[in-house]
Amino acid sequence: MSAIAGFLGMLPGWLWACLVAATVLHGCWVGHQRDGAVNGLHDLQASVAKQETVRAEAASTANANFRKFEHQQAAIAADLENANQTRKQAAGTVDRSNRDDVDGLRRDVARLDAAARSGGLPGAAAYPSELEASRRAxxxxxxxxxxxxxxxxxxxxxxxxxxxxxxxxVSYADLVQTTAPH
Known part of the structure; x- marks a missing residue:
């Protein structure tokens, strides 16, 4: 302890006062820097939180818009499929009607052929060559x-x-080329 007291005695009091003042000022300056860094950190954290909130809202809006677009596209696709099925049914009806018409014409031709064969044609005996030519025609x-x-x-x-x-x-191409809503 006497060595420390001797050492302290070597320096004048004003120098000790300056050393203590410098230490106190240094401590204040370091504390001020620390408080500034803590305040900057809090500001940065608040800014990041605000940006995260904005990003989450934008993502939620984009997701909702995308879902809405998907639902619209699905509804359009369902309408196209329904229209396609309706057209197929209509084509089937027209096809059956055409078949019925052709079958009716065939029956008429067969009936007329049978009537011509059974009844004989007038003047057939008089013009056998013309009758045969007409029959072939x-x-x-x-x-x-x-x-x-x-x-x-x-x-x-x-x-x-x-x-x-x-x-x-064509309907599918129109559906695929439709752009997403903004």
Whole structure:
């Protein structure tokens, strides 16, 4: 202890007063810096919290808009599918109607053929060569008619299906190219 007292005695009192004042000032300056850093940290944390709140609100709004857009697209797709099914049913009805018409024409032709065969044609005995030529022409015309009717039925059915497929494709392309709402 005497060594410390000797050491303290070597320096004048004013120097000790300056040393104590410098230490106190240094402590105040460090405390002020610490308080400034703590206040800056609190400000930064408040700013980050505010930004997180804004980000969460923006994400929630974007998610809600996306869900709304998905629901709209699903409703449009359902409407397109319903319209497609309706068109398919209508095409089936038209196809059945065409088949019924062709079948009716075939029955009429068969009935007329049977009536012509059973009743005999007037003057057939007088003009056998012309009768045979007329019969061949009628048979050729009947064959062409039946072939055309069958071809018409196939083409009409294919056209109806192509129209349905084209309408569905165009509607789907419109759906896919629709942009999302902002």
């Amino acid at each position: 009628a048979q050729n015309a009947r064959g062409l008619f039946l072939a055309c009717a069958a071809e018409y039925q196939v083409v009409a059915g294919a056209a109806q299906h192509d129209a349905i497929d084209l309408g569905t494709g």
